[in-house]
Amino acid sequence: MVARQAGTAGKGELGKRARVMRLRVLGSLEADREGTAVALGSSRQRALLAALLVDAGRVVPVETLAAALWGDHQPADPRNAIQTYVARLREALGSEVRLVTRSPGYALHVEPDQVDALRFERLLARAQKQRAQPPLARELLDEALGLWRGTAYSEFAGGFARGESLRLAERRLVAIEERAEARIALGEPREAVAELEALLVEHPLRERFVELLMRALATVDRQAEALATYRGYRERLADETGLDPSPSLDDLHGRIMRGELAGSAAGPAARQEPDTRRPVAEAAPAVPVATTSLVGREHEIAEARTALDRHPVVTLTGPGGVGKTRVAAEVAGAVHSEARYEVAWVELAPVSDPAALDHVLASATGVDVSAGPSPRAALLRALAARTLVLVLDNCEHLLDAIASVVDKVQQRCPRVRVLATSRERLAIEGEQVQPIAPLSTRTATGGADRADSVRLFLDRAASVTGGSDLSDRLPAVREICLQLDGLPLAIELAAARTASLPVEDLCAALRDGASATVGYRRSEPGRHRTVGTVVEWSYQLLDAGEQRLFERLSVFAGAFTLDQAHAVSGADVQSRTVTVEQVAALVERSLLSHAEPAGGDHRYRMLRPVRRFARERLVEHGGLETTLDRHAAVLTEYAERAAGPPMTDEGRRRLDASLDDLREVRRRAWGTGDLALLGRLVAALYRYSYWRTVAELGVWADEALTMAGADKEPTAPQMHAAAAAAAWMRGDLERAQRLATRGAGLGAGPDDPARTLAYEALGDAVFFEGRLPEAEAAFGEVVRLSTLSGDPDGETLGRTSVAIVLACMGRVPDAVREADAAGRAATRAGPTAQAFARYTQGECRAETAPGDAMALADEAAALAHDCQAWFVEGVARLTAASLRGRHGEPARAVPAYADLLRHWRRSGHWTQQWTTLRNFVELLVRLAADEPALVIAGAEAHETAKPSFGVEFDRLSEALSTARARLGEQRSEEAFRRGQRMDRDDVVDFALDTCAELSGR
Secondary structure (H helix, E strand, O other), X not given: OOOOOOOOOOOHHHHOOOOOEEEEOOOOOEEEEOOEEOOOOOHHHHHHHHHHHHOOOOOEEHHHHHHHHHOOOOOOOHHHHHHHHHHHHHHHHHHHOEEEEEOOXXXXXXXXXXXXHHHHHHHHHHHHHOOOOHHHXXXXXXXXXXXXXXXXXXXXXXXXXXXXXXXXXXXXHHHHHHHHHHHHHOOOHHHHHHHHHHHHHHOOOOHHHHHHHHHHHHHOOOHHHHHHHHHHHHHHHHHHHOOOOOHHXXXXXXXXXXXXXXXXXXXXXXXXXXXXXOOHHHHOOOOOOOOOOOOOOHHHHHHHHHHHHHOOEEEEEOOOOOOHXXXXXXXXXXXXXXXOOEEEEEEOOOOOOHHHHHHHHHHHHOOOOOOOOOHHHHHHHHHOOOOEEEEEEOOHHHHHHHHHHHHHHHHHOOOEEEXXXXXXXXXXXXXXXXXXXXXXXXXXXXXXXXXXXXXXXXXXXXXXXXXXXXXXXXXXXXXXXXXOOOOHHHHXXXXXXXXXXXXXXXXXXXXXXXXXXXXXOOOOOHHHOOHHHHHHHHHOOOOHHHHHHHHHHHHOOOOEOHHHHHHHHHOOOOOHHHHHHHHHHHHHOOOOEEEEEEOOEEEEEOOHHHHHHHHHHHHHHOOHHHHHHHHHHHHHHHHHHHOOOOOXXXXXXXXXXXXXXXXXXXXXXXXXXXXXXXXXXXXXXXXXXXXXXXXXXXXXXXXXXXXXXXXXXXXXXXXXXXXXXHHHHOOOHHHHHHHXXXXXXXXXXXXXXXXXXXXXXXXXXXXXXXXXXXXXXXXXXXXXXXXXXXXXXXXXXXXXXXXXXXXXXXXXXXXXXXXXXHHHHHOOOOHHHHHHHHHHHHHOOOOOOHHHHHHHHHHHHHHHHHOOOHHHHHHHHHHHXXXXXXXXXXXXXXXXXXXXXXXXXXXXXXXXXXXXXXXXXXXXXXXXXXXXXXXXXXXXXXXXXXXOOHHHHHHHHHHHHHHHHHHOHHHHHHHHHHHHOOOHHHHHHHHHHHHHHHOOO
């Protein structure tokens, strides 16, 4: 790596010599010692250093480091693996940087001037203190900005370092703003204009840039351009957010129009910054005072403000405790601070008599209704003359009365806007409904470390624990937020318990189904003191039938369809029409929400805290066992229909969406000893599990086989097949063969289609042992039985497998014919089987027509990816990578192998992982990377993986002979023995590091 010099040297403290070791993150990650670049090693080594630098000086838990290095696909023992990487990093950094072990992880101690990001922050802070001295401020800012070389933490900015990268990017923009201000103050506005015009293209809604550019243009007598800049910004802001420019920008616009800044090179008058410390209630006394910080509602607040400008009535809906009142308070405070409207806040929760509503509204708005013909008429006459936002908080128990008065207000009072909060919409003409959802439990990049719900928990926990930092407890915090489905009230109450209960214990209690009453807060109104009382408030508004359905729907672990809801409701006691009406009522009252459709089915879901409450009522009122039985029956039947044959993409999506509930069915079947139900479930999901590499089905099958009478069940062959498939995927071919052979011998007779899957698993097991004639015979039985039963998926899989066996035997013409026959059979099968047939057609042409084979493999991988058939996608991509390594540019195949190694690690499919590693060894020898090739070969020989056979064996033997000849006997033996000391996770890590080094990263 080429060493780079630091930013511009300055005077005094600015020009002090840097320390010996310098670390740079304001761009790509770099390190140097006295100007000589320091090699940081593999991508994981670099990720480790970056993760430690993000939290420099603080202890970074091992779990956080593991997530940075491996994401969701961690090795079996990440702690030991991290120790190895830490040791290498210490060696690279030397004594100039202290990398210490501190429970529960590691801390990197650096001096501020050693890291460019820390130095940048110090220079910016000093410059902000020196605003009264523009020359010094500009010099400091020039040096600070000179440290930047690109995106901060660039190679990790899309992953674990995203938050810090964005924070530093924002600080850089602040520095640019400060420098522009200094330039204007120094009488050098032209330099500022050029920079600001370019930045506004990238940040068109950043008001400070607009303000500075307007001022700079005006001071160089370009008033027309300054005014045009304002107009353009105002239009963009209105189009994209529905908002208007701030009062301070409007004021600047007026000053420019009056010519007050023309030709002035002096610094402008001090900007009027809003007093962000002022509580909302100070601006609008009727609005509830916010005593805690706001987390994660910026988008909802902006949407509500826009809606309020465009619609006479805006109703914020959502379940109890979701934060509707807080959003309304923020919107009302912001509206009042703009002085465009009065604000009147009406708290309706204590109001139980609808007849009192007019008087309550009159009192809140300061209207005297005693002299009018009626309170309603007096209220409407007074409000018709006012410009007002009327906030009606907690409307759900007075809906008819509120709808009546609000309807009259929007007809008679054109300058009045109504902002309502309710668990159910008002259902009147002119109403704009804005649902308020729970806080996100995932970030935009899919992670959870700093999701809004996690940030809320950490913030509220700090307030009750004296500021204690729970960042080292993030895994438990994340799970708590997931268990509470991001519901803000539930999260705040749970966080309050951390004053007396360890986070891990709280997490375990929720995992074990703790009551919805996870906490208590005396400062809240009675209905908000616990999550249970929040749900109770809505529950009491239901009629008896709605309450009964609400309780029974608590047995669903995930999203469910209307038909499934009807089935568990007790179809014998009510019609489907009644169920439809009751579900609609539960959705209206925010006790159910719409979920993502799947496989053509519309679905509903219940938040976990709400579900806990409903389950407690179900237990209390009786009927839990009966409802669970109905749930198990309907989900099993649903799985059998969705699984086919053939398995369509629609069926796969339905199974994906139902997986949480199918897991619940499995738990119930195992707990009650219902072997018949468990066997049906395993049989239905075999094909789905195989294609999608859902390894847990093997565990279910193993459980079933330990139960008495398993061999006598009609599904016994499929249960043995599922257990065998799981065994061969994890590399235990001996057990796989034993289980599959037994399964193939069970069933109702030689033509029983239940035996198809057992022969399929048997063929796989003996194939990977190199017993090709036995594999051909087993797969032949799959073809025969599938044809008899009319199973196009099974026939396609059987024919493709026979074709691959024939290719390995060297019978290429026969293999191609059988592969093409599989392609014809696949036209009647589902999309996954079609992708597998296309892959096989390519695999069988690999030796005779590699170009056509690559194209077919690529097409198969794309088809498999579209239907999320991860097993098929993996084998197709392996064929494509191997062919490119042999017949194209070998170096270009390296990234594909890195992706494949991660792919098989995610799925736990070790048999295919070893196949991939053997092919990678061949590629390494082509690239003259002989030592790593022999290391991997040594690990492969040490593991239980069976040796290669057929054409693959010949190619691998030739490659290893070439590597040994080039490396020499001693070095070859040392490399091979090094591999023999590795376990399977170590060798995958080693292979991935080798990929990174070969790719130049």
